[in-house]
Amino acid sequence: MSSTDSTLVHEILAGDAEAYAILVKRYQKPIFNLMLRMTSCDEDAMDLTQETFVRAYEKLEQFKPCSPFFPWLYTIGMNLARDFQRKVRASRTAMESLSRDMDPLSDSAESLSGRLDADQVSQMLRKLPPDYRESLMLRFHEGLSVNELASALDISVSGAKMRIHRGLLKLRELLGEKNHEE
């Protein structure tokens, strides 16, 4: 039987550094994919993934064993990715202008027409502002509860619901535009 996250954290804090390799193996995939979405660059994604795990290890004493490990780790990753994006100002500006151009509640009640495939969704997700995109990914791709999502993004539960709501609307709008163009 595999060890639980909290058992592993306990062992690591007691001096067994090797136990951390299990946590890294367990969560490197979602963190690496988070970084790919945030940077669109393999090298940067790899560096940020490593940094996330090293930073989490350094802060492990602050982790509350009664809470889930992954949202806590994700918060660290998100903060690092945001810092990285601040340095890459061009991409941030692009995100902001996209965000301004879109009215989140200007949807119509018409149903999405045309085909919808994974490539389209993936492509349009990249156009969403990171906060909305990651809310949708955490909720629907990683399967976190709204409470865990709120914890991972360091926002209130109502704020998390709002992000899911707006994120879905924005994505639907982008996909509608894409289909309309085609």
Next chain:
Amino acid sequence: MKNEMKNGFPLDVPEEDLRRIAGMIASLPDREPPVEIIDFVMAGIKPKKMGRLRVLWRRLTVPVVFAPLRLASVAASVALVFLAVALFVNRGPEQSSTTSLQQAVNGNERTVVFSLNMPGASRVELIGSFNRWKPGDSVMAWDDSRKAWVLSLDLPKGRYEYAYLVDGEKVVSDPNALMLRDDGFGNKNSILIVERNNGHEAGI
């Protein structure tokens, strides 16, 4: 602003659309992370030392049982340690082990020089994850100028575990290794990380 939700979806747009989108998000393919991430992370951390508060907390929470026999065993252990130290001091030159990374051989591999100072041994072999722990594959040669058993290996980047097999029976770990790991059979494996950056001694 409308923010009514049903089953996690907004009410003011066709639920079918949003369910489809959520379903597509759920089934988006993930990229596999590069295999070396674990190695690089593990190379960047050190075992944690328990802080005073944590040690105090453990002392308070873990019950201590007074057992005179335990004291006797402690005394015996101390005596054994003294005996071992005395034997060790009289044994002659101190055993030491070094492992050093040298210049890159090509883009992917680096030369690792393993060195074990054990003049009393008649045969020393290097066993590890790089040779599937197979004795005989990496026999070390005595280098009189270094007064040590030496072997060079070209290894690609990655994380390796290794140990020295002395005279075909005694497994000796590298005391200077970055980390040691219990092999589950009473021995300690040494951990070696060969990093991607070309450089001097980084990585061990």
